[in-house]
Amino acid sequence: MVELQINTTQNVNITFVAASVGERILAYTIDWVIKIAYIVVAFQIVFNVFEWNDAIADMDYWSQRAIYMCFLLPVMCYTLLFESLLDGQTIGKRIIKIKVVKIDGYQAGIGDFFVRWIFRIVDLNLIGPIFGSVVALITVVLSKRSQRFGDMTAGTSVITLKNKVNIxxxxxxxxxxxxxxxxxxxxxxxxxxxxxxxxxxxxxxxxxxxxxxxxxxxxxxxxxxxxxxxxxxxxxxxxxxxxxxxxxxxx
Structure with missing residues (x-):
């Protein structure tokens, strides 16, 4: 169990427990299940129900790729979108009860979430989602504050809410x-x-x-x-x- 000492703006040290590797993996898995479900449903509706295959058949390669990317945009921006809307949580994080926080005691903002999201390219997706996840996992395990590269750059970490700190x-x-x-x-x-x-x-x-x-x-x-x-x-x-x-x- 890794404890994080966060100094609040009132100069009070509060101890949080960092989310375990298992909790982060489980939340990550739930989020991917949601993403895959979206992809399946969206493409089934658009290309089967509305028969868009015929509509884009005569388009050039890059135009077709652009249309596919538009449908995949919610998947690509999933983490950034939900962490910004749900105050540091995706749907998976909310279910598992973990959350992204700033390690300096301030509230994490959209800029912090954006930095974490951008660095997913490095520590989650650079060499594919599977191998990239292994790199992120190793980084979290070896880090003193259970941080992946994105967390280190943004000055954030992921904590568990199951042991809430009260006054x-x-x-x-x-x-x-x-x-x-x-x-x-x-x-x-x-x-x-x-x-x-x-x-x-x-x-x-x-x-x-x-x-x-x-x-x-x-x-x-x-x-x-x-x-x-x-x-x-x-x-x-x-x-x-x-x-x-x-x-x-x-x-």
Whole structure:
């Protein structure tokens, strides 16, 4: 399992799990089944039902090729079209629950999807769809971030959505609009300090490890330089985290 550390625009590191090779292959296969189905149905309707074979029989070779390419255009642009419309997913990716994201924390845009699509010529189709897929597979396996050449160039990767990251996995806290902070000195903490505090706090509270909560509270008081408080350890630490979010979100 490959984990991707993505730094968001709020300077928060979020860990995503990269899509496995099996998930990517399965999504790729589903997409190809859809493409083949389109080709079969489109050509059956156009050339059998409307009898276009007779209509283009007298055309020159290149005109015939141009007509065929027009019908194949949706297949050629399939990935670019759907990743742009479905926010980083093709139909196959959506079924398997994987998605293309930027590794710098920004939302992937049509420019990123275009670069990935263009590089399919290199790492998927240069030596044929079968051998090209092998090249892409090897690249994904050997890459530290599970990227093929197109991903490396576009600065993207494919993640799984089956293990969704929610706010409880970050230093962010949900605050009411009327929230009033109690400890302004929390600005002495860094993002890394707040992350360690929250991770320790969540684990200790869940396991009812009161000894760790006491040590954590004492350490916070020492670093933040709080002289007194009149709440339990759990309430105090929870307030510290909320206060930190209150002040840092307004900087």
């Amino acid at each position: 409880s996995h970050t230093i962010l806290e949900e605050l009411d609009e009327a929230y009033t902070p109690k400890y302004p000195n929390v600005i002495k903490l860094s993002d890394n300090d707040a992350r360690i505090i929250k991770e320790t706090f969540v684990k200790a509270r869940a396991s009812k490890d009161y000894e760790t909560l006491i040590k954590l509270r004492k350490k916070i008081i020492e670093v933040v330089e709080i002289k007194d408080f009149n709440s339990s350890d759990i309430e105090f630490i929870d307030t510290i985290l909320k206060d930190y979010n209150y002040y840092t979100q307004r900087m």
